[in-house]
Amino acid sequence: MEIFYRSLADIKWEKSTKARVASGANPKTEWKHLIDNKICGSEGVSVGYGKIPIGEYLPLHTHTPQEIYFVTKGTGILTMDGDKTQNLGSGDTVYIPGKKRHGITNTGNVDFEYLFIFMINNWSDVKYDFQ
Numbered sequence: 001m002e003i004f005y006r007s008l009a010d011i012k013w014e015k016s017t018k019a020r021v022a023s024g025a026n027p028k029t030e031w032k033h034l035i036d037n038k039i040c041g042s043e044g045v046s047v048g049y050g051k052i053p054i055g056e057y058l059p060l061h062t063h064t065p066q067e068i069y070f071v072t073k074g075t076g077i078l079t080m081d082g083d084k085t086q087n088l089g090s091g092d093t094v095y096i097p098g099k100k101r102h103g104i105t106n107t108g109n110v111d112f113e114y115l116f117i118f119m120i121n122n123w124s125d126v127k128y129d130f131q
């Protein structure tokens with residue numbers, strides 16, 4: 001397998017489908033797929049780059065696979081299982097065990113941007129359960 005490289009600037013932002021919005025996703029959040037089996041043949045890891053615009057939020061949700069966040073820009077509040085909260089800012093890392101409820105609200109005056117990493121071949125296989 002070859003080493004894969006692509007610039008963030010060359011990847012298109014994507015938004016939720018109508019079906020995904022109907023299931024509870026916020027239509028204003030966006031993401032870029034960076035690493036995925038379908039993109040570059042990677043196995044056991046899938047990486048995306050998310051954006052929560054000013055004043056918006058990633059709704060509370062769960063999924064079976066564990067997830068890691070790395071915040072690259074902005075400030076926000078992470079809401080966790082049991083309604084605990086944690087302030088987030090650039091450089092912060094979050095580990096979310098499988099099936100733990102979580103969501104992020106952008107509390108800053110710039111877009112909130114973050115990497116999200118799953119130990120799974122393809123992000124499309126992650127089933128989001130919004131609450």
Ligand SMILES: [Zn+2]
Nearest residue numbers: 061063067102
């Ligand atoms: Zn998640």
